[in-house]
Amino acid sequence: AAGNMPLIELRNVRMQFGGNVAVNDVSLKIQAGEIVGLIGPNGSGKTTLFNCISRVYTPTAGKVLFAGKDLSGLRRDQVAQLGIGRTYQIPRPFGDLTVQENIAIPLMFGESPLSPRDAMREARAFVEFADLSHRLRERADALSVQERKALEFARALACKPRLLLVDEVASGLTPAEVKRFVDQIRHVRDRYGVTVIWVEHIFSALEQVVDRVIALEQGSLIADGHLSEVVQDERVLSGYLGS
Numbered sequence: 122a123a124g125n126m127p128l129i130e131l132r133n134v135r136m137q138f139g140g141n142v143a144v145n146d147v148s149l150k151i152q153a154g155e156i157v158g159l160i161g162p163n164g165s166g167k168t169t170l171f172n173c174i175s176r177v178y179t180p181t182a183g184k185v186l187f188a189g190k191d192l193s194g195l196r197r198d199q200v201a202q203l204g205i206g207r208t209y210q211i212p213r214p215f216g217d218l219t220v221q222e223n224i225a226i227p228l229m230f231g232e233s234p235l236s237p238r239d240a241m242r243e244a245r246a247f248v249e250f251a252d253l254s255h256r257l258r259e260r261a262d263a264l265s266v267q268e269r270k271a272l273e274f275a276r277a278l279a280c281k282p283r284l285l286l287v288d289e290v291a292s293g294l295t296p297a298e299v300k301r302f303v304d305q306i307r308h309v310r311d312r313y314g315v316t317v318i319w320v321e322h323i324f325s326a327l328e329q330v331v332d333r334v335i336a337l338e339q340g341s342l343i344a345d346g347h348l349s350e351v352v353q354d355e356r357v358l359s360g361y362l363g364s
């Protein structure tokens with residue numbers, strides 16, 4: 122039934138760079154409203170998988186379907202318009218613009234673009250969501266690492282995604298800061314109905330919020346299930362120990 126259609130589905134997605142198979146025939150389905158962790162040692166293909174979904178790369182083979190729509194042939198900006206958003210591990214805000222202006226910009230250029238004035242007003246809600254209200258008029262390059270990550274998160278949300286790909290936010294944060302991020306990810310799903318795929322190495326962060334995790338090893342999907350089960354999987358363990 123249409124009600125069971127996954128929000129995102131990968132069918133045998135392969136990404137090859139010369140002889141190096143970075144993503145090896147990965148198939149998976151994620152339903153709307155799920156929060157899914159994506160784990161695997163360095164070099165296992167997590168970022169490349171994100172790049173295939175968000176169309177930074179065109180997969181060598183296989184298909185990505187978003188709400189049933191085949192993304193083949195679409196450009197990165199078209200996929201973003203459809204509702205696939207993304208945060209980057211190393212955020213690059215416009216340093217000489219304020220926090221509020223950084224969020225207002227995507228609001229001025231979306232599918233239903235706002236006037237600069239309305240965008241600045243609406244930006245406040247996202248800034249507040251990211252716990253950055255006290256920094257609203259601060260230049261982005263004056264922010265701490267954690268604040269930059271929060272700004273990056275708010276920016277991605279301002280693009281109004283239906284699916285948000287989150288790349289490693291917890292590294293370098295204190296447990297209290299990690300907890301705040303976990304709460305934000307949960308709220309993104311609960312309040313805005315956003316589906317989330319979260320690449321994260323810190324399992325104690327993932328376990329607070331994910332419904333399930335998918336594990337990659339040398340580009341292949343090797344486990345898919347509850348975090349508690351997946352971390353006991355022999356292949357998952359040996360992949361981490363060997364790396």
Ligand code: ADP
Pocket residue numbers: 138141142143161162163164165166167168169170
């Ligand atoms: P992870 O995010 O899990 O650390 P990556 O997706 O970054 O892993 O990398 C998976 C593999 O793909 C690695 O072997 C990496 O060198 C390779 N790779 C990623 N991007 C490129 C690229 N643009 N050109 C060549 N090889 C790449």
